[in-house]
Amino acid sequence: MNISVANIETLKLADAEAVLKDVAAELRADKVVPYLGPGLVALGTPAIPVTPEDLSVFFGTKVALPKRAKGNCWAAAQHIESMKHRNTVSALMAEAFGPEVAPLPFHTFLAGLPLALIVDTWYDGAMRGALAGRSDWGEAQGITRAGIGEDRWYRFYDPAGAESDRATAEGWKTVLYKPHGSAAPAKNWLISDADYVEVLTEIDIQTPIPDVVKNRRTERSFLFLGCRFHDQMLRTYARQISKRSRAPHFAIVDEATLTKNELRFLLGHAITPIAMSLPKALDVIMSA
Structure with a gap:
Protein backbone atom coordinates (compact mmCIF):
# COMPACT_ATOMS: atom_id res chain seq x y z
CA MET A 1 0.00 0.00 0.00
CA ASN A 2 1.55 3.31 -1.05
CA ILE A 3 0.46 5.22 2.04
CA SER A 4 2.95 6.85 4.38
CA VAL A 5 1.87 7.86 7.86
CA ALA A 6 4.34 9.45 10.24
CA ASN A 7 2.48 8.98 13.52
CA ILE A 8 -0.91 8.92 15.18
CA GLU A 9 -0.99 12.74 15.45
CA THR A 10 -0.95 12.94 11.66
CA LEU A 11 -4.28 11.17 11.57
CA LYS A 12 -5.89 13.57 13.99
CA LEU A 13 -5.44 16.42 11.56
CA ALA A 14 -7.11 17.39 8.29
CA ASP A 15 -5.12 14.88 6.27
CA ALA A 16 -6.78 11.97 8.09
CA GLU A 17 -9.54 12.18 5.49
CA ALA A 18 -7.00 12.13 2.66
CA VAL A 19 -5.35 9.02 4.10
CA LEU A 20 -8.72 7.32 4.46
CA LYS A 21 -9.54 8.14 0.84
CA ASP A 22 -6.35 6.35 -0.18
CA VAL A 23 -7.37 3.35 1.95
CA ALA A 24 -10.81 3.44 0.33
CA ALA A 25 -9.22 3.28 -3.12
CA GLU A 26 -7.30 0.20 -2.02
CA LEU A 27 -10.52 -1.29 -0.67
CA ARG A 28 -12.27 -0.81 -4.01
CA ALA A 29 -9.32 -2.52 -5.70
CA ASP A 30 -9.63 -5.55 -3.37
CA LYS A 31 -6.33 -4.82 -1.67
CA VAL A 32 -7.91 -4.28 1.75
CA VAL A 33 -9.99 -6.66 3.89
CA PRO A 34 -12.82 -4.96 5.83
CA TYR A 35 -12.89 -6.25 9.42
CA LEU A 36 -16.28 -5.35 10.89
CA GLY A 37 -17.07 -5.03 14.58
CA PRO A 38 -20.44 -4.58 16.30
CA GLY A 39 -20.01 -0.81 16.26
CA LEU A 40 -21.01 -0.87 12.60
CA VAL A 41 -24.35 -2.58 13.01
CA ALA A 42 -24.98 -0.44 16.11
CA LEU A 43 -25.38 2.59 13.83
CA GLY A 44 -28.72 1.19 12.74
CA THR A 45 -29.97 0.88 16.35
CA PRO A 46 -31.09 -2.75 15.88
CA ALA A 47 -33.07 -4.71 18.46
CA ILE A 48 -30.07 -6.86 19.40
CA PHE A 97 -29.97 -12.27 18.03
CA GLY A 98 -33.32 -13.46 16.76
CA PRO A 99 -34.55 -10.07 15.50
CA GLU A 100 -33.63 -9.57 11.87
CA VAL A 101 -31.04 -6.85 11.30
CA ALA A 102 -31.40 -4.97 8.03
CA PRO A 103 -28.20 -4.21 6.10
CA LEU A 104 -26.94 -0.66 6.42
CA PRO A 105 -25.88 1.31 3.34
CA PHE A 106 -22.27 0.39 4.10
CA HIS A 107 -23.09 -3.33 4.12
CA THR A 108 -24.69 -2.85 0.71
CA PHE A 109 -21.67 -0.89 -0.47
CA LEU A 110 -19.32 -3.71 0.53
CA ALA A 111 -21.57 -6.28 -1.14
CA GLY A 112 -21.20 -4.36 -4.39
CA LEU A 113 -17.40 -4.53 -4.37
CA PRO A 114 -15.34 -7.41 -5.82
CA LEU A 115 -13.87 -8.29 -2.42
CA ALA A 116 -12.18 -11.64 -1.85
CA LEU A 117 -12.72 -11.55 1.92
CA ILE A 118 -14.96 -9.77 4.43
CA VAL A 119 -14.52 -10.45 8.16
CA ASP A 120 -17.56 -9.78 10.37
CA THR A 121 -17.07 -10.42 14.07
CA TRP A 122 -20.58 -9.95 15.47
CA TYR A 123 -23.46 -12.43 15.51
CA ASP A 124 -26.00 -10.60 13.31
CA GLY A 125 -26.86 -11.49 9.72
CA ALA A 126 -26.77 -8.01 8.18
CA MET A 127 -23.75 -8.66 5.96
CA ARG A 128 -25.23 -11.96 4.78
CA GLY A 129 -28.41 -10.08 3.95
CA ALA A 130 -26.51 -7.50 1.91
CA LEU A 131 -24.84 -10.26 -0.12
CA ALA A 132 -28.14 -12.06 -0.75
CA GLY A 133 -28.53 -10.64 -4.25
CA ARG A 134 -25.35 -12.38 -5.41
CA SER A 135 -24.69 -16.05 -6.12
CA ASP A 136 -20.88 -16.04 -6.21
CA TRP A 137 -20.15 -15.90 -2.50
CA GLY A 138 -20.31 -18.03 0.61
CA GLU A 139 -19.69 -17.97 4.32
CA ALA A 140 -17.23 -19.57 6.74
CA GLN A 141 -18.30 -19.64 10.39
CA GLY A 142 -16.47 -20.59 13.53
CA ILE A 143 -18.32 -23.27 15.51
CA THR A 144 -18.18 -24.57 19.05
CA ARG A 145 -16.51 -27.93 19.46
CA ALA A 146 -18.23 -28.49 22.80
CA GLY A 147 -20.16 -31.73 22.61
CA ILE A 148 -20.44 -31.95 18.81
CA GLY A 149 -18.27 -35.05 18.53
CA GLU A 150 -16.52 -33.69 15.44
CA ASP A 151 -12.96 -32.60 14.81
CA ARG A 152 -14.00 -29.38 13.12
CA TRP A 153 -13.36 -25.72 13.83
CA TYR A 154 -15.68 -24.12 11.27
CA ARG A 155 -18.44 -24.76 8.75
CA PHE A 156 -19.13 -23.38 5.29
CA TYR A 157 -22.50 -22.17 3.99
CA ASP A 158 -23.63 -21.23 0.50
CA PRO A 159 -25.81 -18.19 -0.33
CA ALA A 160 -29.00 -20.19 0.32
CA GLY A 161 -27.77 -21.18 3.78
CA ALA A 162 -27.08 -24.83 2.93
CA GLU A 163 -23.91 -26.33 4.36
CA SER A 164 -21.05 -26.46 1.86
CA ASP A 165 -17.42 -27.62 1.91
CA ARG A 166 -13.92 -26.21 1.75
CA ALA A 167 -13.35 -27.22 -1.89
CA THR A 168 -16.42 -25.27 -2.98
CA ALA A 169 -15.39 -22.34 -0.79
CA GLU A 170 -12.16 -21.95 -2.73
CA GLY A 171 -14.20 -21.01 -5.80
CA TRP A 172 -16.31 -18.31 -4.17
CA LYS A 173 -15.64 -14.77 -5.40
CA THR A 174 -16.28 -13.40 -1.91
CA VAL A 175 -15.87 -15.23 1.39
CA LEU A 176 -17.72 -13.81 4.39
CA TYR A 177 -15.87 -14.97 7.51
CA LYS A 178 -17.76 -14.98 10.82
CA PRO A 179 -15.13 -16.23 13.30
CA HIS A 180 -17.48 -16.31 16.31
CA GLY A 181 -20.45 -17.81 14.47
CA SER A 182 -23.74 -16.14 13.59
CA ALA A 183 -27.49 -16.26 14.04
CA ALA A 184 -27.86 -16.99 10.32
CA PRO A 185 -28.15 -19.43 8.76
CA ALA A 186 -27.58 -22.14 11.39
CA LYS A 187 -27.22 -20.51 14.82
CA ASN A 188 -23.57 -21.28 15.44
CA TRP A 189 -22.25 -19.64 18.59
CA LEU A 190 -18.80 -19.28 20.09
CA ILE A 191 -19.58 -17.43 23.29
CA SER A 192 -18.67 -19.26 26.53
CA ASP A 193 -15.18 -19.52 27.96
CA ALA A 194 -15.34 -23.26 27.26
CA ASP A 195 -15.98 -22.56 23.57
CA TYR A 196 -12.74 -20.63 23.35
CA VAL A 197 -10.43 -22.88 25.38
CA GLU A 198 -9.30 -25.01 22.44
CA VAL A 199 -9.53 -22.16 19.95
CA LEU A 200 -7.20 -19.94 21.95
CA THR A 201 -4.82 -22.86 22.47
CA GLU A 202 -4.61 -23.51 18.73
CA ILE A 203 -5.12 -20.10 17.18
CA ASP A 204 -1.47 -19.09 17.44
CA ILE A 205 -0.68 -21.83 14.92
CA GLN A 206 -3.77 -20.79 12.95
CA THR A 207 -5.56 -24.16 13.03
CA PRO A 208 -9.04 -22.71 13.78
CA ILE A 209 -8.86 -20.30 10.82
CA PRO A 210 -10.03 -21.70 7.45
CA ASP A 211 -7.37 -22.04 4.76
CA VAL A 212 -9.50 -20.01 2.36
CA VAL A 213 -9.27 -17.09 4.81
CA LYS A 214 -5.54 -17.51 5.37
CA ASN A 215 -4.88 -17.66 1.64
CA ARG A 216 -6.92 -14.58 0.78
CA ARG A 217 -5.47 -12.30 3.46
CA THR A 218 -1.86 -12.80 2.37
CA GLU A 219 -1.52 -9.93 -0.10
CA ARG A 220 -4.05 -7.66 1.57
CA SER A 221 -4.17 -5.16 4.42
CA PHE A 222 -6.97 -4.85 6.98
CA LEU A 223 -9.33 -1.97 7.76
CA PHE A 224 -10.99 -2.27 11.17
CA LEU A 225 -14.43 -0.62 11.34
CA GLY A 226 -16.69 -0.50 14.40
CA CYS A 227 -14.18 -2.49 16.47
CA ARG A 228 -12.95 -2.15 20.04
CA PHE A 229 -9.81 -3.82 21.39
CA HIS A 230 -10.35 -3.33 25.12
CA ASP A 231 -10.52 -7.07 25.90
CA GLN A 232 -7.83 -9.68 25.38
CA MET A 233 -10.27 -11.87 23.42
CA LEU A 234 -10.91 -9.10 20.91
CA ARG A 235 -7.22 -8.31 20.55
CA THR A 236 -6.29 -11.97 20.09
CA TYR A 237 -8.77 -12.51 17.27
CA ALA A 238 -7.80 -9.30 15.48
CA ARG A 239 -4.12 -10.17 15.72
CA GLN A 240 -4.48 -13.79 14.63
CA ILE A 241 -6.92 -13.20 11.77
CA SER A 242 -4.72 -10.45 10.33
CA LYS A 243 -1.51 -12.44 10.85
CA ARG A 244 0.70 -12.96 7.78
CA SER A 245 -1.17 -10.30 5.84
CA ARG A 246 0.25 -7.12 4.33
CA ALA A 247 0.90 -4.07 6.51
CA PRO A 248 0.05 -1.31 7.13
CA HIS A 249 -3.43 -1.80 8.56
CA PHE A 250 -5.86 0.91 9.64
CA ALA A 251 -8.55 1.25 12.30
CA ILE A 252 -11.24 3.87 12.73
CA VAL A 253 -11.16 4.83 16.41
CA ASP A 254 -13.02 7.11 18.79
CA GLU A 255 -10.25 9.12 20.38
CA ALA A 256 -12.47 9.94 23.37
CA THR A 257 -12.89 6.30 24.38
CA LEU A 258 -9.66 4.75 23.09
CA THR A 259 -7.74 3.24 26.02
CA LYS A 260 -3.98 3.13 26.44
CA ASN A 261 -4.06 -0.65 26.08
CA GLU A 262 -5.98 -0.35 22.82
CA LEU A 263 -3.56 2.24 21.46
CA ARG A 264 -0.59 0.12 22.52
CA PHE A 265 -2.11 -2.89 20.76
CA LEU A 266 -2.79 -0.99 17.55
CA LEU A 267 0.63 0.58 17.27
CA GLY A 268 2.31 -2.67 18.27
CA HIS A 269 0.68 -4.55 15.39
CA ALA A 270 1.13 -2.08 12.53
CA ILE A 271 -2.48 -0.86 12.79
CA THR A 272 -2.63 2.90 12.28
CA PRO A 273 -5.47 4.54 14.25
CA ILE A 274 -7.58 7.04 12.33
CA ALA A 275 -9.33 9.30 14.82
CA MET A 276 -12.67 9.93 13.11
CA SER A 277 -16.29 9.19 13.90
CA LEU A 278 -17.49 5.98 12.31
CA PRO A 279 -20.38 7.62 10.39
CA LYS A 280 -17.96 10.20 8.96
CA ALA A 281 -15.46 7.49 8.03
CA LEU A 282 -18.10 5.43 6.25
CA ASP A 283 -19.18 8.49 4.27
CA VAL A 284 -15.58 9.15 3.23
CA ILE A 285 -15.07 5.53 2.16
CA MET A 286 -18.30 5.29 0.18
CA SER A 287 -17.81 8.62 -1.58
CA ALA A 288 -14.08 8.29 -2.32
Whole structure:
Protein backbone atom coordinates (compact mmCIF):
# COMPACT_ATOMS: atom_id res chain seq x y z
CA MET A 1 0.00 0.00 0.00
CA ASN A 2 1.55 3.31 -1.05
CA ILE A 3 0.46 5.22 2.04
CA SER A 4 2.95 6.85 4.38
CA VAL A 5 1.87 7.86 7.86
CA ALA A 6 4.34 9.45 10.24
CA ASN A 7 2.48 8.98 13.52
CA ILE A 8 -0.91 8.92 15.18
CA GLU A 9 -0.99 12.74 15.45
CA THR A 10 -0.95 12.94 11.66
CA LEU A 11 -4.28 11.17 11.57
CA LYS A 12 -5.89 13.57 13.99
CA LEU A 13 -5.44 16.42 11.56
CA ALA A 14 -7.11 17.39 8.29
CA ASP A 15 -5.12 14.88 6.27
CA ALA A 16 -6.78 11.97 8.09
CA GLU A 17 -9.54 12.18 5.49
CA ALA A 18 -7.00 12.13 2.66
CA VAL A 19 -5.35 9.02 4.10
CA LEU A 20 -8.72 7.32 4.46
CA LYS A 21 -9.54 8.14 0.84
CA ASP A 22 -6.35 6.35 -0.18
CA VAL A 23 -7.37 3.35 1.95
CA ALA A 24 -10.81 3.44 0.33
CA ALA A 25 -9.22 3.28 -3.12
CA GLU A 26 -7.30 0.20 -2.02
CA LEU A 27 -10.52 -1.29 -0.67
CA ARG A 28 -12.27 -0.81 -4.01
CA ALA A 29 -9.32 -2.52 -5.70
CA ASP A 30 -9.63 -5.55 -3.37
CA LYS A 31 -6.33 -4.82 -1.67
CA VAL A 32 -7.91 -4.28 1.75
CA VAL A 33 -9.99 -6.66 3.89
CA PRO A 34 -12.82 -4.96 5.83
CA TYR A 35 -12.89 -6.25 9.42
CA LEU A 36 -16.28 -5.35 10.89
CA GLY A 37 -17.07 -5.03 14.58
CA PRO A 38 -20.44 -4.58 16.30
CA GLY A 39 -20.01 -0.81 16.26
CA LEU A 40 -21.01 -0.87 12.60
CA VAL A 41 -24.35 -2.58 13.01
CA ALA A 42 -24.98 -0.44 16.11
CA LEU A 43 -25.38 2.59 13.83
CA GLY A 44 -28.72 1.19 12.74
CA THR A 45 -29.97 0.88 16.35
CA PRO A 46 -31.09 -2.75 15.88
CA ALA A 47 -33.07 -4.71 18.46
CA ILE A 48 -30.07 -6.86 19.40
CA PRO A 49 -27.12 -6.42 21.77
CA VAL A 50 -24.46 -4.35 20.01
CA THR A 51 -21.50 -4.71 22.38
CA PRO A 52 -20.13 -7.56 24.48
CA GLU A 53 -21.23 -5.56 27.51
CA ASP A 54 -24.79 -5.30 26.15
CA LEU A 55 -24.82 -9.05 25.66
CA SER A 56 -23.73 -9.57 29.25
CA VAL A 57 -26.57 -7.32 30.41
CA PHE A 58 -29.00 -9.37 28.33
CA PHE A 59 -27.77 -12.58 29.97
CA GLY A 60 -28.23 -10.91 33.36
CA THR A 61 -31.90 -10.24 32.63
CA LYS A 62 -32.44 -13.96 32.11
CA VAL A 63 -30.19 -15.55 34.74
CA ALA A 64 -28.75 -14.22 37.99
CA LEU A 65 -25.04 -13.69 37.40
CA PRO A 66 -22.21 -13.65 39.95
CA LYS A 67 -20.23 -10.43 40.26
CA ARG A 68 -17.28 -11.82 38.29
CA ALA A 69 -19.53 -12.50 35.28
CA LYS A 70 -21.27 -9.14 35.16
CA GLY A 71 -20.02 -7.03 32.27
CA ASN A 72 -18.22 -10.00 30.70
CA CYS A 73 -20.38 -11.85 28.18
CA TRP A 74 -17.94 -14.77 27.88
CA ALA A 75 -17.85 -15.38 31.64
CA ALA A 76 -21.61 -14.86 31.84
CA ALA A 77 -22.22 -17.47 29.15
CA GLN A 78 -19.85 -19.86 30.91
CA HIS A 79 -21.70 -19.42 34.20
CA ILE A 80 -25.02 -20.18 32.52
CA GLU A 81 -23.54 -23.19 30.74
CA SER A 82 -22.07 -24.54 33.98
CA MET A 83 -25.08 -23.90 36.19
CA LYS A 84 -27.75 -24.84 33.67
CA HIS A 85 -26.90 -26.37 30.29
CA ARG A 86 -25.30 -25.55 26.97
CA ASN A 87 -28.75 -25.65 25.41
CA THR A 88 -29.74 -22.76 27.66
CA VAL A 89 -26.86 -20.66 26.35
CA SER A 90 -27.77 -21.50 22.76
CA ALA A 91 -31.42 -20.64 23.36
CA LEU A 92 -30.53 -17.29 24.94
CA MET A 93 -28.21 -16.42 22.06
CA ALA A 94 -30.96 -17.30 19.59
CA GLU A 95 -33.30 -15.01 21.52
CA ALA A 96 -30.80 -12.17 21.74
CA PHE A 97 -29.97 -12.27 18.03
CA GLY A 98 -33.32 -13.46 16.76
CA PRO A 99 -34.55 -10.07 15.50
CA GLU A 100 -33.63 -9.57 11.87
CA VAL A 101 -31.04 -6.85 11.30
CA ALA A 102 -31.40 -4.97 8.03
CA PRO A 103 -28.20 -4.21 6.10
CA LEU A 104 -26.94 -0.66 6.42
CA PRO A 105 -25.88 1.31 3.34
CA PHE A 106 -22.27 0.39 4.10
CA HIS A 107 -23.09 -3.33 4.12
CA THR A 108 -24.69 -2.85 0.71
CA PHE A 109 -21.67 -0.89 -0.47
CA LEU A 110 -19.32 -3.71 0.53
CA ALA A 111 -21.57 -6.28 -1.14
CA GLY A 112 -21.20 -4.36 -4.39
CA LEU A 113 -17.40 -4.53 -4.37
CA PRO A 114 -15.34 -7.41 -5.82
CA LEU A 115 -13.87 -8.29 -2.42
CA ALA A 116 -12.18 -11.64 -1.85
CA LEU A 117 -12.72 -11.55 1.92
CA ILE A 118 -14.96 -9.77 4.43
CA VAL A 119 -14.52 -10.45 8.16
CA ASP A 120 -17.56 -9.78 10.37
CA THR A 121 -17.07 -10.42 14.07
CA TRP A 122 -20.58 -9.95 15.47
CA TYR A 123 -23.46 -12.43 15.51
CA ASP A 124 -26.00 -10.60 13.31
CA GLY A 125 -26.86 -11.49 9.72
CA ALA A 126 -26.77 -8.01 8.18
CA MET A 127 -23.75 -8.66 5.96
CA ARG A 128 -25.23 -11.96 4.78
CA GLY A 129 -28.41 -10.08 3.95
CA ALA A 130 -26.51 -7.50 1.91
CA LEU A 131 -24.84 -10.26 -0.12
CA ALA A 132 -28.14 -12.06 -0.75
CA GLY A 133 -28.53 -10.64 -4.25
CA ARG A 134 -25.35 -12.38 -5.41
CA SER A 135 -24.69 -16.05 -6.12
CA ASP A 136 -20.88 -16.04 -6.21
CA TRP A 137 -20.15 -15.90 -2.50
CA GLY A 138 -20.31 -18.03 0.61
CA GLU A 139 -19.69 -17.97 4.32
CA ALA A 140 -17.23 -19.57 6.74
CA GLN A 141 -18.30 -19.64 10.39
CA GLY A 142 -16.47 -20.59 13.53
CA ILE A 143 -18.32 -23.27 15.51
CA THR A 144 -18.18 -24.57 19.05
CA ARG A 145 -16.51 -27.93 19.46
CA ALA A 146 -18.23 -28.49 22.80
CA GLY A 147 -20.16 -31.73 22.61
CA ILE A 148 -20.44 -31.95 18.81
CA GLY A 149 -18.27 -35.05 18.53
CA GLU A 150 -16.52 -33.69 15.44
CA ASP A 151 -12.96 -32.60 14.81
CA ARG A 152 -14.00 -29.38 13.12
CA TRP A 153 -13.36 -25.72 13.83
CA TYR A 154 -15.68 -24.12 11.27
CA ARG A 155 -18.44 -24.76 8.75
CA PHE A 156 -19.13 -23.38 5.29
CA TYR A 157 -22.50 -22.17 3.99
CA ASP A 158 -23.63 -21.23 0.50
CA PRO A 159 -25.81 -18.19 -0.33
CA ALA A 160 -29.00 -20.19 0.32
CA GLY A 161 -27.77 -21.18 3.78
CA ALA A 162 -27.08 -24.83 2.93
CA GLU A 163 -23.91 -26.33 4.36
CA SER A 164 -21.05 -26.46 1.86
CA ASP A 165 -17.42 -27.62 1.91
CA ARG A 166 -13.92 -26.21 1.75
CA ALA A 167 -13.35 -27.22 -1.89
CA THR A 168 -16.42 -25.27 -2.98
CA ALA A 169 -15.39 -22.34 -0.79
CA GLU A 170 -12.16 -21.95 -2.73
CA GLY A 171 -14.20 -21.01 -5.80
CA TRP A 172 -16.31 -18.31 -4.17
CA LYS A 173 -15.64 -14.77 -5.40
CA THR A 174 -16.28 -13.40 -1.91
CA VAL A 175 -15.87 -15.23 1.39
CA LEU A 176 -17.72 -13.81 4.39
CA TYR A 177 -15.87 -14.97 7.51
CA LYS A 178 -17.76 -14.98 10.82
CA PRO A 179 -15.13 -16.23 13.30
CA HIS A 180 -17.48 -16.31 16.31
CA GLY A 181 -20.45 -17.81 14.47
CA SER A 182 -23.74 -16.14 13.59
CA ALA A 183 -27.49 -16.26 14.04
CA ALA A 184 -27.86 -16.99 10.32
CA PRO A 185 -28.15 -19.43 8.76
CA ALA A 186 -27.58 -22.14 11.39
CA LYS A 187 -27.22 -20.51 14.82
CA ASN A 188 -23.57 -21.28 15.44
CA TRP A 189 -22.25 -19.64 18.59
CA LEU A 190 -18.80 -19.28 20.09
CA ILE A 191 -19.58 -17.43 23.29
CA SER A 192 -18.67 -19.26 26.53
CA ASP A 193 -15.18 -19.52 27.96
CA ALA A 194 -15.34 -23.26 27.26
CA ASP A 195 -15.98 -22.56 23.57
CA TYR A 196 -12.74 -20.63 23.35
CA VAL A 197 -10.43 -22.88 25.38
CA GLU A 198 -9.30 -25.01 22.44
CA VAL A 199 -9.53 -22.16 19.95
CA LEU A 200 -7.20 -19.94 21.95
CA THR A 201 -4.82 -22.86 22.47
CA GLU A 202 -4.61 -23.51 18.73
CA ILE A 203 -5.12 -20.10 17.18
CA ASP A 204 -1.47 -19.09 17.44
CA ILE A 205 -0.68 -21.83 14.92
CA GLN A 206 -3.77 -20.79 12.95
CA THR A 207 -5.56 -24.16 13.03
CA PRO A 208 -9.04 -22.71 13.78
CA ILE A 209 -8.86 -20.30 10.82
CA PRO A 210 -10.03 -21.70 7.45
CA ASP A 211 -7.37 -22.04 4.76
CA VAL A 212 -9.50 -20.01 2.36
CA VAL A 213 -9.27 -17.09 4.81
CA LYS A 214 -5.54 -17.51 5.37
CA ASN A 215 -4.88 -17.66 1.64
CA ARG A 216 -6.92 -14.58 0.78
CA ARG A 217 -5.47 -12.30 3.46
CA THR A 218 -1.86 -12.80 2.37
CA GLU A 219 -1.52 -9.93 -0.10
CA ARG A 220 -4.05 -7.66 1.57
CA SER A 221 -4.17 -5.16 4.42
CA PHE A 222 -6.97 -4.85 6.98
CA LEU A 223 -9.33 -1.97 7.76
CA PHE A 224 -10.99 -2.27 11.17
CA LEU A 225 -14.43 -0.62 11.34
CA GLY A 226 -16.69 -0.50 14.40
CA CYS A 227 -14.18 -2.49 16.47
CA ARG A 228 -12.95 -2.15 20.04
CA PHE A 229 -9.81 -3.82 21.39
CA HIS A 230 -10.35 -3.33 25.12
CA ASP A 231 -10.52 -7.07 25.90
CA GLN A 232 -7.83 -9.68 25.38
CA MET A 233 -10.27 -11.87 23.42
CA LEU A 234 -10.91 -9.10 20.91
CA ARG A 235 -7.22 -8.31 20.55
CA THR A 236 -6.29 -11.97 20.09
CA TYR A 237 -8.77 -12.51 17.27
CA ALA A 238 -7.80 -9.30 15.48
CA ARG A 239 -4.12 -10.17 15.72
CA GLN A 240 -4.48 -13.79 14.63
CA ILE A 241 -6.92 -13.20 11.77
CA SER A 242 -4.72 -10.45 10.33
CA LYS A 243 -1.51 -12.44 10.85
CA ARG A 244 0.70 -12.96 7.78
CA SER A 245 -1.17 -10.30 5.84
CA ARG A 246 0.25 -7.12 4.33
CA ALA A 247 0.90 -4.07 6.51
CA PRO A 248 0.05 -1.31 7.13
CA HIS A 249 -3.43 -1.80 8.56
CA PHE A 250 -5.86 0.91 9.64
CA ALA A 251 -8.55 1.25 12.30
CA ILE A 252 -11.24 3.87 12.73
CA VAL A 253 -11.16 4.83 16.41
CA ASP A 254 -13.02 7.11 18.79
CA GLU A 255 -10.25 9.12 20.38
CA ALA A 256 -12.47 9.94 23.37
CA THR A 257 -12.89 6.30 24.38
CA LEU A 258 -9.66 4.75 23.09
CA THR A 259 -7.74 3.24 26.02
CA LYS A 260 -3.98 3.13 26.44
CA ASN A 261 -4.06 -0.65 26.08
CA GLU A 262 -5.98 -0.35 22.82
CA LEU A 263 -3.56 2.24 21.46
CA ARG A 264 -0.59 0.12 22.52
CA PHE A 265 -2.11 -2.89 20.76
CA LEU A 266 -2.79 -0.99 17.55
CA LEU A 267 0.63 0.58 17.27
CA GLY A 268 2.31 -2.67 18.27
CA HIS A 269 0.68 -4.55 15.39
CA ALA A 270 1.13 -2.08 12.53
CA ILE A 271 -2.48 -0.86 12.79
CA THR A 272 -2.63 2.90 12.28
CA PRO A 273 -5.47 4.54 14.25
CA ILE A 274 -7.58 7.04 12.33
CA ALA A 275 -9.33 9.30 14.82
CA MET A 276 -12.67 9.93 13.11
CA SER A 277 -16.29 9.19 13.90
CA LEU A 278 -17.49 5.98 12.31
CA PRO A 279 -20.38 7.62 10.39
CA LYS A 280 -17.96 10.20 8.96
CA ALA A 281 -15.46 7.49 8.03
CA LEU A 282 -18.10 5.43 6.25
CA ASP A 283 -19.18 8.49 4.27
CA VAL A 284 -15.58 9.15 3.23
CA ILE A 285 -15.07 5.53 2.16
CA MET A 286 -18.30 5.29 0.18
CA SER A 287 -17.81 8.62 -1.58
CA ALA A 288 -14.08 8.29 -2.32
